[in-house]
Each structure stands twice: as structure tokens, then as C-alpha cells.
Amino acid sequence: MAILLPLPPKSGLGEFRIRDLNDEINKLLREKGHWEVRIKELGGPDYGKVGPKMLDHEGKEVPGNRGYKYFGAAKDLPGVRELFEKEPLPPPRKTRAELMKAIDFEYYGYLDEDDGVIVPLEQEYEKKLRAELVEKWKAEREARLARGEKEEEEEEEEINIYAVTEEESDEEGSQEKAGEDGQQKFIAHVPVPSQQEIEEALVRRKKMELLQKYASETLQAQSEEAKRLLGY
Known part of the structure; x- marks a missing residue:
């Protein structure tokens, strides 16, 4: 064991030779442990407590692989070095108070229209949807007339006091302001x-x-x- 134990990292031995030597060292350590237990049973000294601990300090045990240790160059073998690498600690979880610091008006969507991007997109989509509905109504009307059906008189629609025309929406939904850099800014009417x-x-x-x-x-x-x- 005294000859096999000093395995320097740059010993020049092959991988398989280093593994064999490391297995031989572990085999001798197990045999040594059995002899120490037997000597204690026969009334002799407890070498497990009073004996030298040099082997335990030089050998490194893989977590979850109890009893088997790697010595010297065996600790740098392919696939062994990764076993000793510690996993990075997970980032600490934020407390509720820290999470609440990031909640503002923008979190609740109050500032979505201030950048002037959403409003034009909504208006464009509204025009497209309205045109599709008009075309669908015209097609259904022409189909009814082609079948010889009489066109029913349309009932007078009730006035919707909540309806907002496109012009009013453009005027009241947002205001354009010129900033210091000359660019237009959109400010939404939100009761904040x-x-x-x-x-x-x-x-x-x-x-x-x-x-x-x-x-x-x-x-x-x-x-x-x-x-x-x-x-x-």
C-alpha cells in the first residue's frame, strides 16, 4: 500500500493502470479495516481511533458512493473530476416585499397606450374588421335578393350613448404632445x-x-x- 498510494497527478501512467492501482488501494483499505475490527474484538487497541488518518486525508470519497475513494491522479480521471464538482447554489428567492417593489402603474397596464404604438394598431385592426363585416353583410344581402326574397325593413337602431366614433376616439382617447426632442408623445386619459x-x-x-x-x-x-x- 505504501508503494501504490503516492499516485502523483502527472505520473505518466495510463488511465486503465491508474484505475487498477486505485482499486487495489481501496481493496487494501477494506482489508485493513477488517483487521482493525478483529484486533479490537480480541481485546487489542482500537486502531480506527488511534491509528494514523493519512489515508483518509489523501483519499477523496464521491458523494453517494460510500467507502470507495480516489487517490492522486485517479481524482483527475475522465468522468471522475465531474463527480467532485459542486452544483451551483440556486439563486435566493425574492421576498414578497422585494416583488412588490417592481409593481407600478405599468404592471397594471395603465401606461400601455402612452408609447403611441397600441392605439394606431387597434384603430387599424378595427377598420379591417369593420370592412370585413360590411362585405359579409353585402354578400348576404345580394344572396337574399338573388333568391327573390324581399328585403326586410331595418328597424331603427337604438342610439348607443356609449358609442364613440373614430374621430372622437382619436381626439379624446389620446392627446399628442411634442416633447423636448421634438417627437410626439401620447398620453392616455386614465384616472390615475x-x-x-x-x-x-x-x-x-x-x-x-x-x-x-x-x-x-x-x-x-x-x-x-x-x-x-x-x-x-
């Missing part, structure tokens, strides 16, 4: 309160809470004073 409005609402709410608190205390004090004067 400003920071000042939020602060004013919080101040009004705080005033109402204080007013209710101190007003109730004043009324209670007046009631107690009246009871005391009346002798209750």
Missing part, C-alpha cells in the same frame, strides 16, 4: 391620482378621525357634567 391628491386625501381622512375622536370626548364630558348638576 397624483401624489398631491393622495396626500390631500390622507390629510382629510386624518382630520375626520381626529374630529370624531375629540368631538366624542367633548360630548361625553358635557354629558357627565350635566348628570352631576342634576344629581344623577
Whole structure:
């Protein structure tokens, strides 16, 4: 074992020879362990505790392969080096507070129309869909007339107060503003309160809470004073 153990990384031996020597070292280590157990059973010293630990320090055991160790150049054999490489730690999971920091108006879709890209695409798709529906209606109408069916009088459609024409949609749906660089900017009409409005609402709410608190205390004090004067 003393001859086989020092396997330098650059020993010049072939791969199969190094594997054979490493197997021989592990075989001798197992035999040595059996002799240590037998000596202890016969009342001799426990060499497992008091014996030298040099072999354990020089040998490296593969995780999950208990008992078998690799020594010297055997640790650099193909397929063995990868067994000792540690897997990278997974990235730490973000807490709920860290995830909430990334949530803003854009997350809820309030700023989707500000870049001026979606609105023109929606208008173009709307025109295309409207033209397809008109062509379909004309084709069905011509087919009915060709079959000799009389054209039914169309009922007067109810006025939809929520309908928005294309011109009104262009005027009210978005406004164009020229920025500092001369490019047009689109600002969507979304009822998003400003920071000042939020602060004013919080101040009004705080005033109402204080007013209710101190007003109730004043009324209670007046009631107690009246009871005391009346002798209750």
C-alpha cells in the first residue's frame, strides 16, 4: 500500500493502470479495516481511533458512493473530476416585499397606450374588421335578393350613448404632445391620482378621525357634567 498510494497527478501512467492501482488501494483499505475490527474484538487497541488518518486525508470519497475513494491522479480521471464538482447554489428567492417593489402603474397596464404604438394598431385592426363585416353583410344581402326574397325593413337602431366614433376616439382617447426632442408623445386619459391628491386625501381622512375622536370626548364630558348638576 505504501508503494501504490503516492499516485502523483502527472505520473505518466495510463488511465486503465491508474484505475487498477486505485482499486487495489481501496481493496487494501477494506482489508485493513477488517483487521482493525478483529484486533479490537480480541481485546487489542482500537486502531480506527488511534491509528494514523493519512489515508483518509489523501483519499477523496464521491458523494453517494460510500467507502470507495480516489487517490492522486485517479481524482483527475475522465468522468471522475465531474463527480467532485459542486452544483451551483440556486439563486435566493425574492421576498414578497422585494416583488412588490417592481409593481407600478405599468404592471397594471395603465401606461400601455402612452408609447403611441397600441392605439394606431387597434384603430387599424378595427377598420379591417369593420370592412370585413360590411362585405359579409353585402354578400348576404345580394344572396337574399338573388333568391327573390324581399328585403326586410331595418328597424331603427337604438342610439348607443356609449358609442364613440373614430374621430372622437382619436381626439379624446389620446392627446399628442411634442416633447423636448421634438417627437410626439401620447398620453392616455386614465384616472390615475397624483401624489398631491393622495396626500390631500390622507390629510382629510386624518382630520375626520381626529374630529370624531375629540368631538366624542367633548360630548361625553358635557354629558357627565350635566348628570352631576342634576344629581344623577
